[in-house]
Every structure is written in C-alpha cells, then in structure tokens.
Amino acid sequence: MEIFVELSVIIVIAMFVSLLMRALKQPLIVGYIFTGILVGPYFLNLIQNGDVIELFSKIGITILLFIVGLNLSPNVIREVGKVSLLTGIGQVLFTSIIGFFIATALGIDRIAAIYVAIALTFSSTIIILKLLSDKGDLNKLYGKIAIGFLLVQDIVATLILLFTSSFAGGEGSVLFIALMTVIKGSLLILTMVAISHYILPQISTFIAASQELLFLFSLSWGLGIAALFSLLGFSVEIGALVAGVALSMTPYAIEVASRMRPLRDFFILLFFILLGSHMVFENIFALIIPAILLSLFVLIGNPIIVVILMNVLGYSKRTGYQAGLTVAQISEFSLILATLGFEFGHISREILSLITFVGLITIAGSTYLILYSDEIYPYVEKFLSFLEIYKNGNKRNKNKGYNSILFGYQRVGQDFIEAFNRLDLAYIVVDFNPESIKKLEEEEIPFKYGDAKDPEFLTELDFKNLRYMVSTIPEFETNLVLVRRIRAKNKRAIMIVISHDREEALALYAEGASYVIMPHYLGAQYAVRLIGRAGLDRREYDMHREKHLAHLEKRIA
Template sequence: MTTISLQDILILLGLALAIAFLCRLIKLSPIIGYLMTGLLVGPYGFHLIKGINDVEMMADIGVIMLLFTIGLEFSVSRILRLKGLLLKCGSTQVILTGLLICGLAVMAGLPMRTAAVLGMALALSSTAIVLKLLLEKGELDSAHGRIALAVLLFQDLSVIFFLVALPLLGGQAREFTLLGVAGALGLLAGLFVFSRYLLQPLLISVLRTRAPELFRLTILFLVLGTAWVTHLAGLSLALGAFLAGLALAESDYSHQALSDIIPFRDTFLAIFFISMGMLVNVRSLSDDGPLILGLFLLLCLLKALIATLAALWARFPLRISLLSGLILFQVGEFSFILLKQARSLYLIPEHSYQITLFVITLSMMTTPLLFSRAGVIAERLAGMLSNRKESWSDTEEEQTANLQGHVVIAGYGLAGRNVARVLRDMQIPYIHIEMNGEIVRRARERGEFIVYGDATSRTVLERVGTGRARALVLAINDPSALAGTIQAAREINDRLYILVRTRFVLDLDRLYEFGADEVIPDEFEASLQMAACLLRSFAIPEGKTLKLIASLRQEHYGGLREPAVPPADLAGYLSVLEDGRIEFRPLPEHSPCMGRTLAELQFRARTGTMVVGVVRKERILYNPTAEFSLEEGDTLMLLGAGEDLDRARQLLHGELSDSPVDTPVS
C-alpha cells in the first residue's frame, strides 16, 4: 500500500489553494474548487497522488471535525428559538423529499436499500454554501433566511439518525446483540457522566495553566477520544464527534473551543472534499451526460417545490416560500459523507454512485448563480401564481376600511414593536403587516391590530389603507423586499411619508431612488450610539456629546445623498449645550419649592441652571415663564453644568443657601 508523501501533500494543497482562489474570484464556493482538485489529481484524472488511502484517512478526520462543530452550534436555546419552523418546515422538507426520491428510485428499478440511501442523501441541502450566501447578503434574519436556517438545522440533526441507520441497511443489524446493545448503552452513559460532571472541572484546570495550546490539545483529544469511544460501542465516529460537541455546547467554553477547532476543521474538510473528487469517474460524464443533466434538473425542481410547500405549510406568503425553495434546491456536503459510508457498506452500485456524485456537484456549483436571481424569480412566479385574494375576516375588512391618517408598519420584530409603542402612547392609529402566521396569531392574542400578508404585495398594501395612510414604516429584515414595497406604496399614495430601516449604509442611495423619504441604516446609527456611550464614560458633558453626534449624523446623511447635501451648521442650535447637560429632576415630596414660582425661587440666579421644561401629568410644558408655579408631581427638565445641577438638586431639597451664583438672570 502506497503512503502519501510530502510531495503529494504539496501537490494537493497547492492545487486546492489555486483552484479555490479562482472559484472565489468568480463567486463560487471553495467546496467546488476542492472537488475539482480531486478530479484533477485522482485516479480518474492525472493520477498525481499515489497515497489515496492516506488521503481518505485524513478526510475522515475532517468529517469528525465537521460533526463536532455542528454539535457545538446545536445549543438548546437555539433549537427552542426555531422549534416551530424546525418541526414544520424542516420535518416536511426532509421527510417528503426523502420519500419521493426513494419512491422514484424504486420505480427506476433500483434496489430498496439503494433507494433509501439516495432518499436520505439527496434530501439534504448545503449548510455551508447557503448560510455563507445568506450572511454575505445580510439576509440571515429575513423571513426566508429563518426558514432556510430551520430547515438546515433539521437536516443536520437528521444526518445523525441517517448515520446510525446506514449500518442497519447494510445488514449489520445482527451485530446488535443484547450484550452489544448493553455495552453501547454503558459506554454512552459513561460519556454522559463524564461530560456532565467531569468535563467542566477538567477544562477549568487546563485554563488555569494559562497555556492556550493545552486547551486546544484538550479539545482535540476530547473530539477524537469521544469518536473512538462511540466506535467501540458499535456506532459511527461522526456520531461520537457530534456528541462531544453537544456536551460542550452549553458550557462557558464553547465559543473558544469553536474558534480553536475551526482552522483544523477547514483544513481537513478541504481534504475530505478533495478525496470525494478523487472518487468521481469523469468518463461517466461522457457516457451518461444527458442522464446526469436530466436527473439534475428533476432533482432541483423537486427539492425547490417541496421546500416551497414546507414554507407554505408554516403559513408564509407565496413569495417568501418560493424564495426559500429556490435557495434550498441543492444537495449538500453531508450527502458526500452518507454516500461514502453507503459505498463502503456496498449499499449503492458504483454506476449509481458516480452519477449521484455528478448531480450533487452540479447542484452545488449552480447555487451561487441562482441565489443572486432568486428574489426576482420568486417575485415574478408569485405574481403569476397568486391570482387569489387574501382571505381576510369581516372584522379585519371593517377595521381597515375605517382607517384614516394612520401609520402602516411592515414587520412585527423589535423595531416594528417599538415604533408601535411610541405611536400608541401618542394616540396615533397604526396597523402591522406581518408574514409569519404564528407571530400574527400571538400578536392578536395580545390585542395588537395586525394582519397577515406580504408587504411587497400591492393588494395587501391597498387592503390596509395605504392610500389613506399618513406614513409607512418598513421595519423588515428582508433587503430584497424593501425596493418592491417602496415602489408599490409610492404608486398607491404619492404623498405617503416612507421611513425605511436597512442594515447597510450602501443601500441608502438605491432606496432613496425608489422613493423612500428617510432611510435609517442600522450599522451607522449603532456606531453613533457606541460613540455617545464612550464619551459619557469619559464624563464628557452631555451638550458636547449631543452636538458632536448631531453634527456627525447631519454630515454623514448629507454626504450619502446624491447630489450631496452640504451639512448644516448646528453650532447655532446646540451651542447652549456646549458645556452642559440636560437632567430630569422630580420635585421631592414636602419640598420647600412647592407652590412657589421660579421668580420667587430665583432659580436661575441661585443655581446657574435653566428650567427648559416641566413634565406635569404626562404633558411637557416647554420654556416655563418666571411666573410658573411648581406643583406636587412635577418633574423639572434642567439644563446646566454638573456643579449647577448639584445646586439645583440642593435647592429642590431645601439644602441650598440664599446666595446667588455668578450667573446673570435672564
């Protein structure tokens, strides 16, 4: 048996680096580059690598690392947060896709065992590619992003069960004797006890050494050791790695463990995909080209349709459901793992194996290309297919018909709820549009005025009275939906004030061109809030902070608009705050100031502060005159420097002498 040499490793890594770099330049996943590297260096390519068995052994380590990181990311809180979508969308997609593919394979004349393997492997989508593309476009928190995440998480969980099921399909069920089952349960129980009671003290002891390399070695030993223990129990190495990750997921050290293991995982996982590329026989493409292309198209249509139906069952609008289907149509990296194990168990013939590998590779290669156009395709398909009217109750029809001068809020997330709270306090009528049916149901139980629908739909906008509305607030996490909603709303009501929230500054010009009146970018506003908090920690006067932040905001937004708007000079507006701050000070009970006017108290002369307003019975009275009399329950809005505000507090509590400060009375 030929062993791998240093020359083989250099050829392997050098070609992988070059091809993955080229794939990155043309916006393809590096996984495609690794598969192509395997095609070139493998026995069916130029046969540049001699020690293929050693490459496969390193590939197994990559699979172990991958399953460990999946276990680390499967925290209980994350699963509970998406439990509704996991159970509805995830289970529907995996079960329906697996059963249909299995049935079609049996109809095509394949053995039942092979059909079951294909059903399990091809039901999976690519977690690595889809999540990467969603993160790059900032759509992970959008409706279709949450659906995709839920489906992918359920698929990742399903992989564990598939890995356990494959040996049973391979006729190894006879090895599961009563003694063997007892031994497996004993080893797993020991693993549980170790992770529950011994793992934390062990990691704490290692961390006390302040040697990062010892922590990394401990994590590597834990991963490989757990995989070995489960292998002794008659289960797969990958299952053991997943259990090790799950044991660490809820600990305080999971994030550090993940960051330490990722470089090892990515390196060995690249070798895994190269090894899979080595197994692909390029000659099968020339012999079975039409068959491979036909199966590829059929599989993609089938998976996209089932993912769409799964999202519809979770009561998402048609456009969002179609968009989810279009980004989950491919087959994923875990499918290679399942097929490789199935091949070693003789569950799939070589010819079927080669054809399936080509179909998987084609689906992964086309994913970035379709992803960039998925939003447009989904919108057009939804427009063609949705001829039916939205089903609204008589109560909703009556309520929306009576709306006038209201605010339409698209989205019921944190931003949408906060805007609604402000409007409710000011007694301004509003209505929510939300596309998640479960969220709509819960919001109605709390008494919210909310309707189910897609804000990009002109029909939905008309039904909520956008033509009679005063303003539209877009507080949604779907960047692809913003432009369409703005255009539709502007066509319905050209006097509508449209306020848009976006995640990125780069979207400003585009959204203004579509007709938005004001666009608030999250990343810029968050940076201003961080700067303000930092200045306060340095005890910078509030006035200077407000002036600087206001100047930055005006300068930034003015510079981003095309044509550029020259920033306003805010010095005239905020110069009074230059060295001071605003403070709210309630009038204490039994204060000697009760019932006396500001003139009688000589408030400005004695304290150096100015009363710019008084909050009385939930109303704000600005710029009170010298004859304004203080009453029980008043809260004073004071403007002044720190020392002056201290004197004002003493005056309100009856602790200040009658001597005035050196401040002219205004």
C-alpha cells in the same frame, strides 16, 4: 512519490482549480471534487499514498461533524421556530419518498435507492450560510427560515448517521440491530448529557483561561469521543457529532468552533479530493441520464416542495420561492453518508459516483439560482401562483382595518404602540421574528407576519389610507423602499424612520420622510440638556438613572 511531495502537488492543483471556481462564483467544494477527478486514476494519477490521504480525510470529516455538533445545541428546535421545524421535517419526508420512487424507477436496487433518496434530502448549511451572507440576506425572513430548517435537516441527518453506523458489519436481523442501536445509543447519549451538565462546566472555565489549552482540549474531546463511539460499534462520524453537541452547551462553543475551522478546512479538502478520485468513468454514459434526472428533481422538485409547505403555513410565494432555492442542492452530509454506505458495502462505487455527480450538478446550479434569485423570480412568478393553495398567505395575519403601521416590534416598538394607543389610532405591527409574533399574540396586538424587505408582501399593505408609519428597522435600503412606496400612494401620511448615518438621513428626508430618528444624535442632545439642567448635582443624575432603569426593566419583562 514521497507523501509530502504528493500532498503538496495535490494542494497546489486544488488551489488553481479553486481560483477558477472562485471566478465562476462557485463554492470551493466543487473545485475540491474536480481536483480529485484530475489527480485520480483516470487523469494525472497522482494519488499513490491513498491510505494516508484517506486517514486525513477521515480526520476532516470528524472535525467537520464536530463543528456541526457545536451548532446543534439542544435549544435549537425552540430557536428555529415552528415554521422551520415543520418545513424541515416535511421537506425531508416528501423528498426522501419521491426520491426513492425515482431511484427505483431508474433501476437502482432497493438498498442503494434508500441511500440515493436520503442523499437527495439534505442541503448544505455551510454553502447556504456563505451564499446568503454574500447576498446580505441572512436577516431577511426567508434567510432566517431557511437557516432554521437546514438546522432541522442537520438533526435528522445526525439520527440517520446514528442508525446507519450501527449496520457497519452488524450481523443479525434489522429489528435486533435497531434495538441494540437504540439501547447503546441511549446509554451513550445519557452519559454525554450527564458529562456536559455536571463535568464539562466545571473544567471548561479553567481550560478556557488558556486559548491554546482550550484548542487542545476541544480537539482531544472531539477525536476522543469519536474514537470511543468507534470502539463501541458506531461510526467515528456520529461520535464526533455527539461530542460537538455535548460541548455546545458550554459558553465557549463559539470560540471552540472558530478555532477548529482552519483545521477543518485543510482536512476536509482532502476528503472531497479523495471523493472525486473515487469516481468511476467506465460507464460514464450510463450515469449521465440518472444524474441529470435526479439533479433536476433536487433543483426543481425540492424548491417546489418547500414553496407548497410554506404556502400552507401562510407565507407568500416569493418568500417560499427564495427559501425553496436554499434546498436545491445536496450537502456534505449526503456525500459523507454515501461514502459510509460505500465503506460498509451497502452501495457500489457506481452509486457513489452517481451521488457525487448529482452533488456537483446541484451545488453548481443552485449557487447561480440563489445568487440571481431576484432576476429569475419574474420569469417563474406565474408558475408559482399555480402552486398556491392559500392565496396571499393570509393565514398568519391577524388584523382588521388600520390607518397606521409599525414596522418592527423589537427594539423600541413597544414605546410607539403606547403612543398609537394614546392617539386612538387603528394600527398593525409588521414583524417576522418568532418571539415578537408570540408576544404580539399573547398581548392581542394586531399584526401582519411578513418581511418589510419583501416587495410582494408590501403590495398586500394598504398604504393609500395610511395616516402614520413608523419603522424601527435600522437598514437604510428597507426604510428607503418604505418611504418611496408609501409616498407614491399617499402624500399626506406621516412617516417616521430610523437612521444611524447623516447622509442616509438626508436621503430619507429627500424622499419624503416626515422625521428621521438618529438615536446617537438625539441621545447626545438629551445628555447635553441633562448636563445643563443638573450641572454637578448627583441627585439629579441618580433620579434619571432610576427612571431609565425602571423603563429598561419594563421593556425586558
């Protein structure tokens, strides 16, 4: 069959399978792998030009990892915060150790068991980002923490890929290969750091003037560095990652990533189709029990590990539960690692099929767990209580008695704290932004670390004796919950919330809000009064301008 016709037929089949996956609310990766099974040798046997499709899939992996690298700026560890760093590393360690013992207990040889254990460790940042975005949970506490420790996983996966790629046909002792890997890897990374600091900034501004040239440069940079790493004895995958990290320090990283995604989506489609076509079915029944056991460990064991780690770090069981569900599947990194292991001769086709089976089961299962996490929670809440080492996660909360609460320290929270101090109120601040918490600790301001959107966290707050509540949170649903909860327990509390919509403001008033701040409305009123008072006197405007600038600089400092 002509390659053009072959590819066209495969893509059409992938489209119909993906439509079915979409109807079932499944990630398209599942559809791509099922397409590979359908067009593979056991069913339609449509793949006749395997070498060409394998080349395209290799390009897809390269572009995928290049984009992952673009999101792994060296500043990422500082940005994700301590909880994401500790949870990410802790989950990787515990999952890989337990996974190794499960794999060896199933009769898998030691080298293959290491690959299986590592594959069980990593979760898909791409899938989780999409699911959390669809649920509107990216800005919730658990969403921020989850994305943080998934990025930590990506960094660990990068290091593992670097180490694994050094064994591609390498001869000699493990110690010698590891030493050579460290030496060559260090030299290459230092070279990339120097280029990214001293050369890329000089040429990126010129290149970015043309969007077409920026796209071409980015593609040539990613593929070129990947090819260079391959020539020096590493895999193209680790080369693509390093190329992305080097380019991540330029101001055009986001633009580059957005332009590369359509190209990635096409080529990576062929990688997952090829992966599905490589699955073996001769001993399918021998793989079913190991696949189910390993999948149960990922679907149940991984979330339990995260729940315990986050409880030790002081988070509520609901936050730990929701964050834990985001690691209840294996990732594209796991499948790429398994494919590399198969190419290097470290694992058999049966082990590759086993890991792919686990990927299908866990990606499909975790999707429903995340989408319906709120409905599932009441059924598992009692079990989660048994996992709590510290009850109520109160280690992070630094506060004494209080009669006033400020939700949200950022935005204009500092102004309200000054007002609370003038009224001599005993107050606490509720926030979960790591930068806000750090500043609150430095200024010795009493706080509770938590998410105002978390119903379980709200039960820990004393609303009965509340005198003042101010929320600088802009989300209508969150403010509505706060007003209803407080008013149900306290009829006299003064509640001030923010809204940007007239209908929502009226709804908040109807539920019992004392005053709804509408920034644009208040700003317009102030501007009208200023115009009426100052008229055409520029000196009056200059005076207000200087006062406003001084206020802004004080808040930024």
